[in-house]
Amino acid sequence: xxxxxxxxxxxxxxxxxxxxxxxxxxxxxxxxxxxxxxxxxxxxxxxxxxxxxxxxxxxxxxxxxxxxxxxxxxxxxxxxxxxxxxxxxxxxxxxxxxxxxxxxxxxxxxxxxxxxxxxxxxxxxxxxxxxxxxxxxxxxx
Amino acid sequence: xxxxxxxxxxxxxxxxxxxxxxxxxxxxxxxxxxxxxxxxxxxxxxxxxxxxxxxxxxxxxxxxxxxxxxxxxxxxxxxxxxxxxxxxxxxxxxxxxxxxxxxxxxxxxxxxxxxxxxxxxxxxxxxxxxxxxxxxxxxxx
DNA sequence: TAATCGGCGATCATTAAGGTCGGATATATA
DNA sequence: TATATATCCGACCTTAATGATCGCCGATTA
Ligand code: FES
Ligand code: FES
Numbered sequence: 001x002x003x004x005x006x007x008x009x010x011x012x013x014x015x016x017x018x019x020x021x022x023x024x025x026x027x028x029x030x031x032x033x034x035x036x037x038x039x040x041x042x043x044x045x046x047x048x049x050x051x052x053x054x055x056x057x058x059x060x061x062x063x064x065x066x067x068x069x070x071x072x073x074x075x076x077x078x079x080x081x082x083x084x085x086x087x088x089x090x091x092x093x094x095x096x097x098x099x100x101x102x103x104x105x106x107x108x109x110x111x112x113x114x115x116x117x118x119x120x121x122x123x124x125x126x127x128x129x130x131x132x133x134x135x136x137x138x139x140x141x
Numbered sequence: 142x143x144x145x146x147x148x149x150x151x152x153x154x155x156x157x158x159x160x161x162x163x164x165x166x167x168x169x170x171x172x173x174x175x176x177x178x179x180x181x182x183x184x185x186x187x188x189x190x191x192x193x194x195x196x197x198x199x200x201x202x203x204x205x206x207x208x209x210x211x212x213x214x215x216x217x218x219x220x221x222x223x224x225x226x227x228x229x230x231x232x233x234x235x236x237x238x239x240x241x242x243x244x245x246x247x248x249x250x251x252x253x254x255x256x257x258x259x260x261x262x263x264x265x266x267x268x269x270x271x272x273x274x275x276x277x278x279x280x281x282x
Numbered sequence: 283t284a285a286t287c288g289g290c291g292a293t294c295a296t297t298a299a300g301g302t303c304g305g306a307t308a309t310a311t312a
Numbered sequence: 313t314a315t316a317t318a319t320c321c322g323a324c325c326t327t328a329a330t331g332a333t334c335g336c337c338g339a340t341t342a
Contacts, residue, residue, distance in 0.1 A: 001146055001225050001298085002259075003232060004252070006331065012248045027287070036241040038332055047289060060340025061286040076255070084142050091144060100177040107153045110271040111145070114217070118143075118259060130251040142329085147300065168318065182301055188320060201309025202317040 007083050010037050010045050015074075016131035018055065018067045025064030045083060052082040071131055077122035087122070089115040148224050151178050151186050156215075157272035159196065159208045166205030186224060193223040212272055218263035228263070230256040 013035045018026050028046055032039040046065055050057045054074060055065045080087055090111040092099040099105070154176045159167050169187055173180040187206055191198045195215060196206045221228055231252040233240040240246070 002143055002221070002228055002230060004230055005142055005329095006232075009231075009242070009248060012252075013242070013246070016247050029287085035245055040334080041332055043288075044290085050288090057288060058340090059288055059338080062341070063287045063339085065288090080143070087143055089143060089145055090150075091147075101150070101154070104176055105154070106157050107150060107271055111153075114266060114271075117262065121258065121262070125255060130248055130255075146298095170318085179301060181303080184319075185321085191319090198319060199309095200307080200319050202315095203310060204308085204318045206319090 002089075004080070005084060007041070007045050008080060010035075010042050011049060011079060011083055012127070012130055013037070014042065014046060014049075014065075015054070015067065015071060015079075015127055018065060019071050019128070019131055021066070023066065025058050025062070025066050027064035030064075048083055054079070054082065071128035072126050074127040075123045076125040076127065076130065077119055079127065080122065087115070087119050089118060143230075145221070146225060148182070148186050149221060151176075151183050152190060152220060152224055153268070153271055154178070155183065155187060155190075155206075156195070156208065156212060156220075156268055159206060160212050160269070160272055162207070164207065166199050166203070166207050168205035171205075189224050195220070195223065212269035213267050215268040216264050217266040217268065217271065218260055220268065221263065228256070228260050230259060 014026075014031050017031050017034065028043045029039060031037065032042045046055065046057075049055045050065065053068055056068045057063070057065055077087070090108060092102065092105070092108055094108075096102065102108075155167075155172050158172050158175065169184045170180060172178065173183045187196065188198075190196045191206065194209055197209045198204070198206055218228070231249060233243065233246070233249055235249075237243065243249075
């Protein structure tokens with residue numbers, strides 16, 4: 001119900017961590033251990049972020065990820081779309097036939113406007129507004 | 142993922158319908174048939190709305206519901222809270238111990254601010270901005 | 283060439299949402 | 313007063329989305 005997913009949380013934590021690592025690579029295991037995130041799940045999230053061009057992967061031993069973009073040019077909206085797909089506050093799309101209410105639905109189009117405004121808002125929140133927390137020195141190996 | 146529930150949809154449709162009925166009562170079955178909503182589910186939603194004081198119930202035959210408030214003083218935020226409980230974009234509350242990331246979570250409090258802004262927005266959208274659609278005359282029995 | 287990393291598809295588990303059922307109480311009307 | 317029709321309410325089942333796991337591959341570097 002109007003909730004962000006864990007994947008988004010993980011992505012934000014990971015980006016936060018990477019932004020403190022700067023040029024040096026951060027590997028998945030390291031991040032997973034620090035934040036207590038299931039390794040495989042975090043791996044998937046990072047793969048997705050890499051695919052979408054937010055981070056760059058470095059394969060092989062001593063490999064890992066580095067940020068491809070500055071956190072202040074990535075928006076929360078972009079990040080959500082990258083991981084979860086298009087943001088849809090209201091489930092029924094225009095051409096959708098599966099919804100039984102489609103025929104007499106009085107609310108679809110007004111809700112679209114609200115959706116648009118929320119998306120608009122999310123597209124104006126940059127990641128660095130969220131990722132400004134310190135990473136404890138002793139953990140940022 | 143950041144989606145409104147069907148219950149909210151149903152509530153909006155019902156309120157829309159009732160606002161066109163004016164003083165005369167609208168019964169659950171009637172609304173359910175028109176909009177193709179599962180009767181029992183709609184009933185529950187309306188009971189919830191009645192309990193929260195948005196609509197007034199009239200028991201017995203010829204009974205039903207009438208609006209207790211003008212749609213232009215009810216906000217979407219209120220409606221969502223009435224039906225689904227408090228709006229939480231981010232799952233983990235402050236005292237929550239169940240989340241494994243709590244210890245080193247860097248994103249909880251920044252996300253709270255975003256949540257607050259969205260809630261603020263929803264609290265400034267009135268229902269009549271959504272419920273402005275016509276109800277076909279032949280159906281509004 | 284062995285150990286360490288990311289890449290990827292398939293799969294299972296858990297939870298939340300959507301929907302159903304059965305029985306109760308209230309009330310208008312015949 | 314009997315009956316039909318309405319709201320009320322809690323328990324329950326089903327389905328879909330999310331969260332998490334597994335196994336195997338290819339890349340890279342020491
Ligand atoms: S079309 Fe599905 S609820 Fe409006
Ligand atoms: S406390 Fe649960 S993700 Fe931050």
